[in-house]
Amino acid sequence: MTVVTRFAPSPSGHLHVGGARTALYCWAYARGRDGRFVLRIEDTDRKRSSDAASLGFMRDLAWLGIDWNEGPTIPELPDCGGGDHGPYFQSERLQIYQEHLDRLLASGRAYHAFDTPEELDAGRRAAREAKVAYRYDRAALKLSEEEVAAKLAAGEPAVIRFRTPDEPITIVDEVLGEATLPAGEIDDFVIRKADGYPTYHFAVVVDDALMKVSHVLRAQEHFNNTARHMVLQDALGFERPTYGHLSLIMNPDGSKMSKRDKDKALRAAVREREIEACPLDDTGEPMVDGDTWDRWRGDKTVQLDLDRLEAIADALDVALPEINVSDFRRSGYLPEVLCNFLSLNGWSAGDDLEKFDNAFLAERFDLDRVQKAPAKFDRDKLLAFNLDAIQAMTPEEFASRARAHAEAFHPEFLDRLDGDQFAMLCEASRERSKTLDEPFRTNRFLVDADEAIAWPVTKPVRKAMFKGEPAGLEMLGRVRPVLNEIEEFESSALESAITAFAEAEAEGNLGRIAQPLRIAVSGGPVSPPIFDTLAILGRESVLARIDRCLEVLAAEMPSS
Numbered sequence: 101m102t103v104v105t106r107f108a109p110s111p112s113g114h115l116h117v118g119g120a121r122t123a124l125y126c127w128a129y130a131r132g133r134d135g136r137f138v139l140r141i142e143d144t145d146r147k148r149s150s151d152a153a154s155l156g157f158m159r160d161l162a163w164l165g166i167d168w169n170e171g172p173t174i175p176e177l178p179d180c181g182g183g184d185h186g187p188y189f190q191s192e193r194l195q196i197y198q199e200h201l202d203r204l205l206a207s208g209r210a211y212h213a214f215d216t217p218e219e220l221d222a223g224r225r226a227a228r229e230a231k232v233a234y235r236y237d238r239a240a241l242k243l244s245e246e247e248v249a250a251k252l253a254a255g256e257p258a259v260i261r262f263r264t265p266d267e268p269i270t271i272v273d274e275v276l277g278e279a280t281l282p283a284g285e286i287d288d289f290v291i292r293k294a295d296g297y298p299t300y301h302f303a304v305v306v307d308d309a310l311m312k313v314s315h316v317l318r319a320q321e322h323f324n325n326t327a328r329h330m331v332l333q334d335a336l337g338f339e340r341p342t343y344g345h346l347s348l349i350m351n352p353d354g355s356k357m358s359k360r361d362k363d364k365a366l367r368a369a370v371r372e373r374e375i376e377a378c379p380l381d382d383t384g385e386p387m388v389d390g391d392t393w394d395r396w397r398g399d400k401t402v403q404l405d406l407d408r409l410e411a412i413a414d415a416l417d418v419a420l421p422e423i424n425v426s427d428f429r430r431s432g433y434l435p436e437v438l439c440n441f442l443s444l445n446g447w448s449a450g451d452d453l454e455k456f457d458n459a460f461l462a463e464r465f466d467l468d469r470v471q472k473a474p475a476k477f478d479r480d481k482l483l484a485f486n487l488d489a490i491q492a493m494t495p496e497e498f499a500s501r502a503r504a505h506a507e508a509f510h511p512e513f514l515d516r517l518d519g520d521q522f523a524m525l526c527e528a529s530r531e532r533s534k535t536l537d538e539p540f541r542t543n544r545f546l547v548d549a550d551e552a553i554a555w556p557v558t559k560p561v562r563k564a565m566f567k568g569e570p571a572g573l574e575m576l577g578r579v580r581p582v583l584n585e586i587e588e589f590e591s592s593a594l595e596s597a598i599t600a601f602a603e604a605e606a607e608g609n610l611g612r613i614a615q616p617l618r619i620a621v622s623g624g625p626v627s628p629p630i631f632d633t634l635a636i637l638g639r640e641s642v643l644a645r646i647d648r649c650l651e652v653l654a655a656e657m658p659s660s
């Protein structure tokens with residue numbers, strides 16, 4: 101038997117790390133057994149699905165190195181997808197679902213139902229009042245064939261329901277074990293909605309069978325759905341795949357990793373910094389209206405729209421916790437590290453093995469070491485893994501991966517720095533960087549306009565610029581001509597010239613000159629090594645920044 105697994109995302113929003121882990125396990129299970137891994141887009145919820153989201157999911161999977169043997173093909177990923185069991189977007193398979201619905205209708209295993217939402221609500225209310233679980237009352241079954249035909253001919257909205265057999269159902273799961281649902285637990289559920297689209301339950305069963313899926317590995321939240329899928333498989337004469345339901349990935353405090361965490365982080369930063377008003381956008385308008393902003397600030401159950409939340413966080417320079425694969429990518433995590441780390445969230449390789457690649461995972465992955473209990477997502481550990489992987493890189497590899505990251509997220513660095521300057525920035529940052537983003541995030545001053553540099557008089561600035569005899573600011577004025585006159589404005593020439601200057605003017609204490617220079621060009625006390633920093637900026641910017649700094653800070657200098 102060929103092992104066939106599938107990942108079947110509903111394309112709304114972004115690929116969550118939990119979904120990525122499911123995809124990774126499915127991929128590894130098939131890959132390690134010479135099987136096939138299918139990607140199927142479950143876009144039957146027309147209101148929530150979008151092509152942009154589908155594309156985003158596919159790009160995220162590709163970035164993680166999770167390639168699919170069968171599924172949609174997109175221009176960016178010509179090697180992924182295709183296959184004999186398509187189409188792979190459920191919205192393009194309506195004809196196929198209809199054929200199987202017709203089979204069930206013809207055999208009496210499914211029926212049309214015309215209940216109005218009000219009637220269904222009344223039934224639910226009555227069940228609630230009687231404190232019993234709601235079950236559809238099969239009202240539609242009381243209609244005669246002629247009545248049904250007349251209603252359909254008159255175009256009355258109708259759903260199709262499955263006639264669930266009145267028997268206990270046993271779910272067999274390779275991860276969670278067995279569970280038996282008593283007869284009557286599952287009511288006659290809807291399999292085709294009034295809009296003509298199949299429900300998730302129906303489409304998933306038809307597709308898994310037609311795509312020859314042998315193993316369904318998916319999130320634990322679908323465990324109870326499996327009973328519905330099993331009765332449908334029986335009625336349609338399909339073989340049952342093997343099931344394995346995967347536990348959730350949680351925050352260390354046991355809460356769900358969700359968008360809410362981002363709201364929480366931003367709200368905490370806004371409160372801590374006592375920010376009253378919502379930041380303004382480019383047009384000078386608040387990023388969200390005053391009412392929403394106030395409600396959001398004061399009420400932890402209120403959430404902001406994701407795009408706005410991220411724009412505000414960006415404006416305030418607040419780092420939000422990563423939840424989706426795209427967040428981790430933007431934050432500069434390496435895809436192979438994220439995969440390695442995710443694979444450990446819910447599975448163990450045995451022998452205390454922690455660091456491995458996807459090929460190893462494919463070789464080793466099996467369901468018997470998949471954990472039942474929820475995994476706790478340890479961000480510090482992920483960051484440590486990322487740091488280790490970066491430190492193991494050659495300078496060339498780091499520079500080339502940092503370049504790819506900059507192309508996607510910080511193109512201004514590539515506009516501003518030439519190849520040598522870019523390589524210098526990477527080399528100067530490599531050892532300290534935990535992520536590919538750090539060289540850029542922590543060195544924004546390199547690409548800011550010279551006129552945008554400001555010098556808030558913080559403690560280290562006061563110390564470096566105003567203290568000492570002569571004061572740092574004066575040193576800065578004195579070193580300026582050296583920089584103006586130096587022939588080659590590059591790292592080693594700058595080092596010799598400034599070191600010689602320090603010998604002559606500061607008893608060899610280089611820090612007395614380096615720190616004022618650093619502050620002058622960056623606005624603060626932290627930068628890559630100073631000679632590299634100066635060389636990256638170039639003479640013109642360095643002199644312009646020194647001149648403005650001298651002017652601005654002279655006005656702030658205490659007179660005594």
Ligand code: GLU
Nearest residue numbers: 108109110142304318322
């Ligand atoms: N489309 C479903 C989801 O995104 C997946 C269902 C399944 O794997 O069976 O949750």
